[in-house]
Amino acid sequence: MPRRERPLNTDSGDARLLRFAADLRLLRKKAGDPTYRQLARRAHYSAGTLSEAAGGRKLPSLAVTLAYVRGCDGDVTAWEERWRELSAHPTAGARKGEGESGNGTEATADPASPYVGLAAFQAEDAPRFFGRERIMEELLSRITERRIVVLLGASGAGKSSLLRAGLLARVRVGERPWLPVLFTPGALPLEELALRLLPTGATLADLHTELAGDPRGLHRFVRQALIGQPQETEMLIIVDQFEEVFTLCEDQEERARFIDLLLTAVRSRTSRCRVVMGVRADFYAHCTTHPLLLEALSEVQVPLGPMTADELRQAIVRPATHAGCMVEGALVSRLVADAAGQPGVLPLVSHALLET
Structure with missing residues (x-):
């Protein structure tokens, strides 16, 4: 399993970003806790985009944030002001989504976090x-x-x-x-x-x-x-x-x-x-x-099927190696045995590794 955890830097934008995401989730709960699929119909963004917006890994775009807030009947003006304040901080939202950075610059992936969990790779x-x-x-x-x-x-x-x-x-x-x-x-x-x-x-x-x-x-x-x-x-x-x-x-x-x-x-x-x-x-x-x-x-057509056992092993081991971590052999073997050749399990594997 990964031997190193990403520290939370409370002096940077990390804590504010996590609080921002937590409050988005709280807003959804106060709105009756709709599923992200239900929220997607209100907000006109995909369930995955909305889920990622409240995940705390990166600052969502203003458009996605306000769509999320409107879908939960939140205070759009207050949330826009809060988003702009967070976005203006030099370390906040360092990993914005594709097409959301506003200035065309790319963020650097955090090398201490080998896996992205349920979110898609950017x-x-x-x-x-x-x-x-x-x-x-x-x-x-x-x-x-x-x-x-x-x-x-x-x-x-x-x-x-x-x-x-x-x-x-x-x-x-x-x-x-x-x-x-x-x-x-x-x-x-x-x-x-x-x-x-x-x-x-x-x-x-x-x-x-x-x-x-x-x-x-x-x-x-x-x-x-x-x-x-x-x-x-x-x-x-x-x-x-x-x-x-x-x-x-x-x-x-x-x-x-x-x-x-x-x-x-x-x-x-x-x-x-x-x-x-x-x-x-x-x-x-x-x-x-x-x-x-x-x-x-x-x-x-280019069909994208499930990963083979070898491909899955590479997807598990090499990100950790790149980040200077290691994954226990027994865990790798168990994940490969359970997930190789199975459709739709990659986000779950990544999430399991992120939470390990």
Whole structure:
């Protein structure tokens, strides 16, 4: 088992961040203790995002925080003031979520914490992300050959971790000449896409109008954003938890426009865009209702199955080694025996190790 625990620095932002997260959980309890799935329907963010917001590992974005608070009938003004005060502290929220840092800088993973528990690995966790090397190479190869790839896997298989700590992290260090944009669709996928594209130019209102008004809007925007870049430079759009367009987006027209935008952008003759979509396997049938999406599914799928015994062993042992810790052999053997080949157990294994 890990021999070293991460100390709580009460003189830094750690204690304040943990109190912030604890008070979010208390707010949820006072609101009747809804499940995160129920809260997701109110807040229009995924259950995983909301759970992570109250986990205390990093400061959630202001948008996620306020959505959580609204879903629990909390005081939005008071919570916004509290968030801004915490965010302004130089050590608070040092590990913000992907796309939430506001200044484009990456946080450094805490080397004293080898495991991330129930949360997904983020791009900054790449140094301790192990066990998925083979499927990562396949995913990179497929998206290099084709302009759209669908990563399909069961809930808990590790799709988000692979997309973030695997694909996103490797593209960022220059393995491919691509500019990555990663997001989850949420209840308003067009708005989420526009928000993620803002750093590359335009205003939110103009960009949202362009995306909503024409299926070629994303294609044109990408080409315009890459003017002046080397010809081989392209934009890589990574849509994590793509199934949210079915679970959270209630507007069928917006859902259809969003899908059309992505597919038109990769199928245009002058395309400079590539798209990777992470899809939960039980939403495969939903995807087949869209003709062009069905075509994409039939062309390039990368199935993400359970880890083999060797992959799982690497995922358990190597993060600890990287952090200067060790895991007892008996514990490794027990976890591998119980979890190898089982779908959806990776978060539970990581959580068990984090709590050990």
